[in-house]
Amino acid sequence: MENILSQAKRVAEEAEVFMVSAEETPVQFEANRLKHIQSKQSCYIALRIIKQGRVGYAITTRLDDRQTLVDAAVETAAFGTEAKFELPSLTSYPLVRIFDPDVESVPTEEMIDLGKQLIATVREYNQDIMCEAGVSRDIISTRIINSRGGKLDYKQTIFSLGIEGQLICGTDMLFVGESKSSCHPITDIKPITEVVLRQLELASRQAQLTTKPLPVIFTPNGVASALITPLMAAFNGKVVLQGASPIGDKLGQSIFDKKLYLSDNPTLDYCPESSPGDDEGTPSQRTPLIEQGTIANFIYDLQTAALANTRSTGNGSRSSGGVPAPSPSAFIIEPSNTTFKEMVSDIKEGLVVEYLMGAEQGNILSGDFSGNVLLGYKIENGEIVGRVKNTMLSGNIYRLLKQITAIGSDAKWAGNAIYTPSIYCPQVSVATK
Amino acid sequence: MVNITDIGHQLAEILDSYHVDYIEAHLEESWSNHITYRGREPESIGKTTSAGGNVRAMVNGGWGFTSFNSLENLSHRVELAVKQAQLASKGSGEKSNLAPVAPITNTVLRGKNNNPTTLPLAPKKQLLDEYNTIIWGIPKIQTSVIGYGDGHKRTIFLNSQGSYIEQDRSDITLRVAAVATEGNEVQQAGFSVGSTGDFRAITGLHQKVAEMAKLAVTLLSAPRVKGxxxxxxxxxxxxxxxxxxxxxxxxxxxxxxxxxxxxxxxxxxxxxxxxxxxxxxxxxxxxxxxxxxxxxxxxxxxxxxxxxxxxxxxxxxxxxxxxxxxxxxxxxxxxxxxxxxxxxxxxxxxxxxxxxxxxxxxxxxxxxxxxxxxxxxxxxxxxxxxxxxxxxxxxxxxxxxxxxxxxxxxxxxxxxxxxxxxxxxxxxxxxxxxxxxxxxxxxxxxxxxxxxxxxxxxxxx
Structure with a gap:
């Protein structure tokens, strides 16, 4: 890496070398049985240079070919974006714990056992169910060095466990599932199987809703699948800078319900999306985005922050393989004190949404969403009475989140990047066949 | 620098030395370019080169798989895939099996003429600049998003049943989108095109780009349909x-x-x-x-x-x-x-x-x-x-x-x-x-x- 940096410094004003190497071991179960054991070694280097004020960028997995990498970065710099930012010099980073040596030493046999237990527990409840399960152990090293003396070096472990079940009766299909990740080894399958068994129980009967606006409770998974994608776009500093975010000019304004608090937080210990710094070497920080319903901040990388006359929030991400761009780390919605049970008992006729399919394919920027309730339940007189089918939910997240009846006390991780409680909205359009 | 053609034949010998149900290997070298715009200026222009491979083994109906970027010490990767397959075979009830196919030895290369990654960046960026200028010329357009990507790869496939196939493929994709705003309304329109390496497939779309940008503006005042x-x-x-x-x-x-x-x-x-x-x-x-x-x-x-x-x-x-x-x-x-x-x-x-x-x-x-x-x-x-x-x-x-x-x-x-x-x-x-x-x-x-x-x-x- 140091060689690439010095080679690049000879042809450019500034340079930054970013390297990720990973060893991943996924164990996969299909059709209720162990199918694959895999081992994936990968490593790539990204070189970003600033030459005559412009950004050049190249990536390679060929660690034996430095010259091609440097040449490619120089070639692209001729057409690159004008660099408005300064690479971070040597700085200190917050202490964020994301490495547990115990993950490295989990034997593959033990991972196989965990997968078998998951499937066995779910099939004990219903033996017709077909399960896919996955157990994975990943060790990832990240290093960044740059021409201003900046340096970040960290190692992360991730252990993941998940199951998806499919129950078919005639041409009727039911999908259930849950997963969990941590930087620690996961040894207890119960938090996962409990969720799946409850889904199966609630879905064991079917119920019919009427086509009209109804009160809707989005569970944590429901919130993640229906409401979060538009928010992630709207708070993205780049979208704001282009004027394409509907909340871009509303900093400091109260446009959401006062009960709503949202932050981006990559500093939580042992969470898979956490890290001491972002992919440009900016130290990680907790960034409040919505405080008591008011827009508090947007998220930025170095270049976008410079263009917007502000500072990077440590959200420079290379997830798309291109140059760093703003991207959320982990969206945290603060829980409140209403229990899920209290929400349900408040509703005469309504819907619980556990998974909405296709919501992210609508007009994300406007906040409009429309999707099929792949897993959801009807509420009748304060009780969940069964699973709904052929049901479509439509709305606009800005209108929905402006008036929330209650925010739940049941916050949990829905995927690695979203931590949220249930959200109870008084009125959402429901169409059904 | 390591060359996958040389490694392919070494690997064939290693696979031959194992007596398990089945082993196959893939080796790959690839080159790609991307140019993206978000707004008036390019957001990201980059070039990627990659090399790597994998080994997949089946032992007693269980699968093992290893993938790697490092093309050194491949016998170790083969060994690991076989070990994992052995472990997988113990844990599963039903066994996997493979339908018979005739072994094939062939080289199918379309050659350098069909490789869009070797074209200079200048004409590619010029074309995208033209499209972007058209979008920005339409009133009420708030921003544009353009994603261009091209790629070329050479692959070698070999297996323990005697197949050895060398192929290459090229790919071009272009996605163009425009975002229009008015008051609190935000609407977007876009289209995607692609080809197997022919750059001409994405040229001459100026009118299509203009119509797309106008559509985004039209949508601002279009009503929503009743569900x-x-x-x-x-x-x-x-x-x-x-x-x-x-x-x-x-x-x-x-x-x-x-x-x-x-x-x-x-x-x-x-x-x-x-x-x-x-x-x-x-x-x-x-x-x-x-x-x-x-x-x-x-x-x-x-x-x-x-x-x-x-x-x-x-x-x-x-x-x-x-x-x-x-x-x-x-x-x-x-x-x-x-x-x-x-x-x-x-x-x-x-x-x-x-x-x-x-x-x-x-x-x-x-x-x-x-x-x-x-x-x-x-x-x-x-x-x-x-x-x-x-x-x-x-x-x-x-x-x-x-x-x-x-x-x-x-x-x-x-x-x-x-x-x-x-x-x-x-x-x-x-x-x-x-x-x-x-x-x-x-x-x-x-x-x-x-x-x-x-x-x-x-x-x-």
């Missing part, structure tokens, strides 16, 4: 996505081969639609992004009828799913790159044209929706949802006012039966990519003539 059931006419792009999403994925045998209940639904001979309905997946059509000579298990690509005259007649297989179901491999085992094992994927999937003209298709619709262009789509096998990029009301047999793009949802089985007319104007869409099992976007194409579906559930307030 409910409609007769909907889909254009070839959207009907192609429907075919791929709603039916194509169901015909991938890895969904059904170990699932008795699904097999009952997907029994060959079962009626899925009218006599007019024929659905085909063919990897053999020249110059389509889903085409290839051999799949990633060394099986020749084929033209496979999935639905013929309304009845299910075939499905897409890997060697493993074919063996399990007692059917023939169809050449549909594909991996997006060396980091993944091959899984069952589509190639170019389409509805065969019939003889109804577009005018006749909409002529007797008193009140319906004409949905065009693709925005997105997903399926859960039984249920699907997909979104149009633009939409119009149909009134008294004529295309009427534009409305906001719509989201369609429904049950696959009923919806296929509800296709009540198939047009005569087949078009293949080269702009798509398919995602499955964490492997996305895989180059595929899909297509259809205009089709008319009754009782379609459309989302809306």
């Amino acid at each position: 409910g059931k409609y007769t909907v006419v889909l254009d070839p792009v959207l009907a192609g996505v429907f075919t791929h999403e709603a039916f194509g994925h169901l015909s991938e045998a890895d969904f059904v081969y170990e699932n008795k209940q699904l097999q009952e639904i997907m029994t060959l001979g079962r009626s899925f639609g009218s006599q007019e309905l024929n659905i085909i997946d063919s990897g053999l059509i020249p110059n389509l992004r889903g085409s290839y000579k051999y799949d990633d298990e060394g099986v020749p690509a084929a033209k496979n009828y999935l639905i013929r005259e309304g009845k299910l007649v075939g499905r897409l297989h890997s060697r493993e799913t074919a063996a399990r179901m007692g059917e023939k491999p169809t050449g549909n085992a594909r991996a997006i790159n060396y980091r993944h094992p091959p899984i069952v994927r589509m190639t170019n999937t389409y509805i065969e044209p019939q003889d109804t003209s577009f005018e006749d298709l909409i002529g007797d619709i008193k009140y319906g929706i004409y949905a065009k262009n693709w925005y997105g789509g997903t399926t859960s096998m039984e249920m699907f949802t997909f979104s149009s990029g633009e939409a119009y009301m149909i009134r008294q047999g004529k295309i009427a006012e534009p409305i906001r793009p719509i989201t369609l949802t429904g049950n696959v089985f009923t919806t296929l039966k509800n296709i009540e007319a198939i047009g005569n104007d087949l078009e293949m869409n080269q702009g798509g990519g398919c995602g499955k099992g964490g492997q996305s976007p895989l180059p595929v194409s899909n297509g259809s003539p205009h089709i008319r579906i009754r009782h379609c559930l459309v989302g809306g307030e």
Whole structure:
């Protein structure tokens, strides 16, 4: 890496070398049985240079070919974006714990056992169910060095466990599932199987809703699948800078319900999306985005922050393989004190949404969403009475989140990047066949 | 620098020295460029080079798989894959097996002339600049998003049954989108095109770009449709996505081969639609992004009828799913790159044209929706949802006012039966990519003539 940096410094004003190497071991179960054991070694280097004020960028997995990498970065710099930012010099980073040596030493046999237990527990409840399960152990090293003396070096472990079940009766299909990740080894399958068994129980009967606006409770998974994608776009500093975010000019304004608090937080210990710094070497920080319903901040990388006359929030991400761009780390919605049970008992006729399919394919920027309730339940007189089918939910997240009846006390991780409680909205359009 | 051709032959010798059920290896070298715009200026321009490979082994019906970037010490990687396969075989009840195919030794190289990654960046950026300038020339446009990518790769496939296949492929994709705003309204429009390496496929689109940007502005004042059931006419792009999403994925045998209940639904001979309905997946059509000579298990690509005259007649297989179901491999085992094992994927999937003209298709619709262009789509096998990029009301047999793009949802089985007319104007869409099992976007194409579906559930307030 140091060689690439010095080679690049000879042809450019500034340079930054970013390297990720990973060893991943996924164990996969299909059709209720162990199918694959895999081992994936990968490593790539990204070189970003600033030459005559412009950004050049190249990536390679060929660690034996430095010259091609440097040449490619120089070639692209001729057409690159004008660099408005300064690479971070040597700085200190917050202490964020994301490495547990115990993950490295989990034997593959033990991972196989965990997968078998998951499937066995779910099939004990219903033996017709077909399960896919996955157990994975990943060790990832990240290093960044740059021409201003900046340096970040960290190692992360991730252990993941998940199951998806499919129950078919005639041409009727039911999908259930849950997963969990941590930087620690996961040894207890119960938090996962409990969720799946409850889904199966609630879905064991079917119920019919009427086509009209109804009160809707989005569970944590429901919130993640229906409401979060538009928010992630709207708070993205780049979208704001282009004027394409509907909340871009509303900093400091109260446009959401006062009960709503949202932050981006990559500093939580042992969470898979956490890290001491972002992919440009900016130290990680907790960034409040919505405080008591008011827009508090947007998220930025170095270049976008410079263009917007502000500072990077440590959200420079290379997830798309291109140059760093703003991207959320982990969206945290603060829980409140209403229990899920209290929400349900408040509703005469309504819907619980556990998974909405296709919501992210609508007009994300406007906040409009429309999707099929792949897993959801009807509420009748304060009780969940069964699973709904052929049901479509439509709305606009800005209108929905402006008036929330209650925010739940049941916050949990829905995927690695979203931590949220249930959200109870008084009125959402429901169409059904 | 390590060269995959040299390593290929060394690796063949290593594979020979193992006596297990089956071992295969893939080696790959690739080159790619991307140019993206977000707003007036380029956001990211970059070049990527990559090399790597994988080894997949089967021992007593259990699979092991290793992938790697480092091309050194490959005998260690082979050893690891075999060990993992041994471990996997102990933990599983039923055993995997492979349908027999004849070993193939062949080199299929299209050569340097077909490699878009070696063209200089200047003309590529010039073209995108022209398109971007057109978008910005339209009033009320807030921003533009352009994504251009090209790639070229050389692959070597070899297995313990004597196959040794060297292939190359090139790919170009372009996505252009415009965002228009007015007051609190934000609307967008876009389109995608692609080719198997011919840069001309993405040139000369200036008028199309202008129309797209104007559409984004038009949508600002377009009304939303009321949710409910409609007769909907889909254009070839959207009907192609429907075919791929709603039916194509169901015909991938890895969904059904170990699932008795699904097999009952997907029994060959079962009626899925009218006599007019024929659905085909063919990897053999020249110059389509889903085409290839051999799949990633060394099986020749084929033209496979999935639905013929309304009845299910075939499905897409890997060697493993074919063996399990007692059917023939169809050449549909594909991996997006060396980091993944091959899984069952589509190639170019389409509805065969019939003889109804577009005018006749909409002529007797008193009140319906004409949905065009693709925005997105997903399926859960039984249920699907997909979104149009633009939409119009149909009134008294004529295309009427534009409305906001719509989201369609429904049950696959009923919806296929509800296709009540198939047009005569087949078009293949080269702009798509398919995602499955964490492997996305895989180059595929899909297509259809205009089709008319009754009782379609459309989302809306």
